[in-house]
Amino acid sequence: MLLAWAAIALPARAQSPDQDFAAAVAGLASDNFPDKLAAVTAISELRHPNGRAVLATLLDGKLYFRNADNKVFITDGGETQLALTDPLTAKAAGSGASDDFTRITTNNSLRKTLRSAVASFALSDPDADVRLAAVHEMLRSMDEDSVAILRARLEKESDADVKKAMHEGLALADLDSEDAATRLAAVKALEKSLSPDVYNRLTAMVAAGDDGVFPEPDERVRTTAREVIAAIDSSRAIYSTLETLFFGLSLGSVLVLAAIGLAITFGVMGVINMAHGELMMLGAYTTYVVQQLMPNHIGASILVAIPLAFLVSGCVGMLIERGVVRFLYGRPLETLLATFGVSLVLQQVVRDLFSANNRPVETPAWMAGSMQINEALSITYNRLYVILFMIIVFVILQMVLQKTSLGLKVRAVAQNRNMARAMGVRTQWVDAMTFGLGSGIAGVAGVALSQLTNVGPNLGQQYIIDSFMVVVFGGVGNLWGTLIGGMSLGVVSKVLEPWAGAVLAKIVVLIALILFIQRRPRGLFPQKGRAAEN
């Protein structure tokens, strides 16, 4: 098709393809977007060997023109000096001061066209994944040209996945066919598709207009389309439920992570630690500092930050215990006030060290984006990792408490301090270690939070109330209670949110919690036995 077009165009313009290409590239230096769009379309249609490079560079924002003569260059390099490449010949063309050049800007609609154009070049790439991505990119904005390009490529395509994607795109185009049989076949071919484009097209086909006339004239096609829509509707409903459940579990995981350290300090030791949120904040700042120290290894920085955050927050926690809390055991009100004071001090320290502004913590590439299960369901990686991370932390914590000698002592002191002391347990040391453990876990939670929210001095305050809520709801002194409590609060919030709104959902959850605590003051899983009495 394109060769034919070129054959017609050439004699008419009596120019060489290189001259056409040069003219189109020069058009990019225009100061208005419609002209640039025309130039991009022209470059895309000329299929010049350097076309892809020019368009890709423009998309990257590295295409400049010289202010003196409006000549376009592919550039590379620093703030003051630019290395130049001639887009027509793809050869180096020296360098120039960046003040003499102006970047060719793009806007959203231009970028969309550019992506599609670059993708159409990539259809002949030897790598099947690149081709598949290219097809998907083209399907986002289909027009006659891209349909023609896809049809031409389909015959040469060997990879099954790429073919399938192409078929779907073409079936969508076939819905406009004159021939009823073609349309019917196209509707059937789209049966398994969950893409919103398909759904919108099909519903538009069977929706009667104001005059009672259906856009789709053939009755058989309409019936089939209705069946396909019903099938898509029911699978969409299932996926939407799954999605809500996933959102709920991921929110629940964040709550559990934030609360699980508190479940130890508050639940096991009975210390109301208002500085718990700030210990999480320290963990988040540790992530930031680690990233500053290893800017070239952002992917690994999170893994390095986890043990470091545990140490930093754990040590600060032990300092708090040794310095403040140990003088106040058995006086909950004073502990509350004292730790609240500590939390303010920690916030101010961070403010003085790092400034009051939020700090940018980068998301490593392996945590960004989402896993596309199908068109109706995608799972974001960062949330998925948070769920997995929470499970790992929970399991390790359980192991520490159940299988180690420290865990045994912690439980013994929690159950009966005097008896434990009589058995030769150094309760003071155990207190410090327990508090350190709970604080360290808070620091680890902070690493996870640094990926989800803003890292700033107020980070802790946002989570402290939620953390206490989860611990009280789950039952004080019970890690399993914290897990179940956090997860159920997460899921309930997310189920409520779509129809109540984020603000109201929060209120409803809080009221429900108050009512629940009225009926069961000791939470979901109250402690049984003698420990419950004091």
Place this chain on the structure above:
Amino acid sequence: MKNMKFTRRLAVLGAAVAMTLGSAAQAADTIKVGVLHSLSGTMAISETTLKDTVLMLIDEQNKKGGLLGKKLEAVVVDPASNWPLFAEKAEQLLVKDKVDVVFGCWTSVSRKSVLPVFEKNNGLLFYPVQYEGEESSKNVFYTGAAPNQQAIPAVDYLMKDIGVKRWVLAGTDYVYPRTTNKILEAYLQAKGVAPADIMINYTPFGHSDWQSIVSDIKKFGSAGKKTAVVSTINGDANVPFYKELGNQKISAEDIPVVAFSVGEEELAGIDTKPLVGHLAAWNYFMSVKSPVNTEWIKKWHAYTKNPKRTFNDPMEAHVIGFQMWVKAVEKVKSTDVNKVTDAMIGLEAPNLTGGIAKMLPNHHLTKPVLIGEVRADGQFDTVWQTKGLVAGDAWSDFLPGSKDIEADWVTLKCGNYNTKTKQCSGQNYK
């Protein structure tokens, strides 16, 4: 006990700071300029730069020999992002320090809090931030944008140039987003947008779990019509919002987000990758190339001794407001509030992005409106701008309650004159 000692020491420290500030204000025969911006608390991030801007402007003016032969002197107070404290500090500036003019406030609630104080003591306030309108006081000059200078043109751009048919109005749950969204909803419906094509969503301050809202936006936007999000989401809740958009693979090309509260200063501290291509509507962008703009950015960098500091829209508003105030004082050769406010009307000062801002009888400015796309370096590429300047309208024409109300301090001498009942409710100076 240790803690108590600590707090006491803090209190002593605070008192010392207050005393030094107070004594500085007692030097003889100067013109006093009050600066009422939060230097601590949640708003400190945005407002501290504005304090520095005013100090720079005063410094500039003093280098030129001051005003009316006197030196200008800054009186800086810290209302600490605490709305009732704003009123106390304003009272202190006006009654105790007897300042001649005040530059200050950021949030609407802080402005509402100081408004009675300024009206009671006949003070003069320059308010530099874009706001929801529905107000015009004799004692306040609004140098930021009214809704018709930011929100309405942005929606027009999306509707005409991008072809948006479906609208998500997302905001933080407080007065500015609620009023703005009310105006926008009425405006969109007047333009023939069906209620089913408008989705309104409010979230608490500092919201961080955006999963289901973004997923809803995605579903809302997949109905085959071009969809855009108009965001009045405030402050740091924006970062997780844009991150979630990126993670759920919603790009600016599919569903653009146009924000009214995200500027250069807010972008300076965050990872801009997920924001690239999204839009913001302002009356000023630092990236705009004009001689005045370059000159002021140079002055700013020299004053702060930091070549990386950003310049933003509310700062431009202070620059314009300050220049106009200086002109007004020079014109009437006095700093008397009544004389200065009368002289202010009709004064002109250059916009940093080109054109001349003019003070209107309703105490608002004429401004250009710019739409920009976020770049990876945290600056904006201007993709659209209004042909001329837009005159600020204090009372929106799209709300039933304020349609008939007009503000005019020259002929009507009233900030909320009802053209139907021919009455002026509220402030009235005849």
